Amino acid sequence: MKSRRMFWQIAEKIESLIKSGAYSPGSRLPPERELADTFQVSRPTIREAIIALEVMGLVEVKTSSGVYVLEPKVDQVEEEGREISAFELTQARALVEGEAAALAALSISDEELNSLKHTLEVMESGIGAEKADREFHLIISKATRNNAILLAVKKFWTLRDTLPQIQNAYANVCSQSDKDRLNEHKAIFNALKKKDAQAARAAMHSHFNRLINALFELNEKQALEEVRKKTSQTRDLYSLRHLVG
Structure with missing residues (x-):
């Protein structure tokens, strides 16, 4: 349960950065290792957070390319x-x-x-x-x-x-x-x-x-x-x- 709350917290932090413009639509998120260092969590926690963001329609995971911020569905x-x-x-x-x-x-x-x-x-x-x-x-x-x-x-x-x-x-x-x-x-x-x-x-x-x-x-x-x-x-x-x- 603690792990689940942690990845949700990381997802919310990244979501806030996306909405603030720190990560603009079309841009690629930093690599998994860099995100793990930034938020001081494990790489599996980052992977779970990315999955949550993908389900929310905020990012798209492109194989062998990276994670990209999607345009808001206004x-x-x-x-x-x-x-x-x-x-x-x-x-x-x-x-x-x-x-x-x-x-x-x-x-x-x-x-x-x-x-x-x-x-x-x-x-x-x-x-x-x-x-x-x-x-x-x-x-x-x-x-x-x-x-x-x-x-x-x-x-x-x-x-x-x-x-x-x-x-x-x-x-x-x-x-x-x-x-x-x-x-x-x-x-x-x-x-x-x-x-x-x-x-x-x-x-x-x-x-x-x-x-x-x-x-x-x-x-x-x-x-x-x-x-x-x-x-x-x-x-x-x-x-x-x-x-x-």
Whole structure:
């Protein structure tokens, strides 16, 4: 089990390097021996990590040539998420991440709690808050010790980061509520620190409840603005101002 967790950790590190651009699409990953030295693990662990990355569709292994980074399948993500709204995504996140928080409260380590605390400090500084927000939720997902939950939460973030309709909705809401988001994250952290599963679930639900209500308010505001715009256009079309005076 320990070996399995190790290769998964290495796969995640390489995945992060790919997403950061350190290993660009089309480029070849360093040789197995070099990767083993870089991450201070055995070569069999590297081989297992590469297999995991290949299954995830991030790399392609070419016999006698090497391991190559694949182009991200953005089109596939957009096709799958074409009909998904910000409301649906937020509701799904609340359901899954609420239970993830409750589960993590029972198994989270001191090291993971320290990592969560660091993300709160980054968010409070206002520099790199969005990245810290993402990391906060992924740390909790990892702390569940359930790779299926971790994969689901990663998928949620992929949808959030790649679908224009969700990107726009979240950007408008999050930019207006940095303080609320920070306080909600602190409440989740405190519940996890106390190992209180029920409180962690409730705090996570409260976080997403505020977010979905903010999305509704934004939607209503945009709808009202659209009505006003159409009314103004109609008024201009039928106005008799040019006949009066």
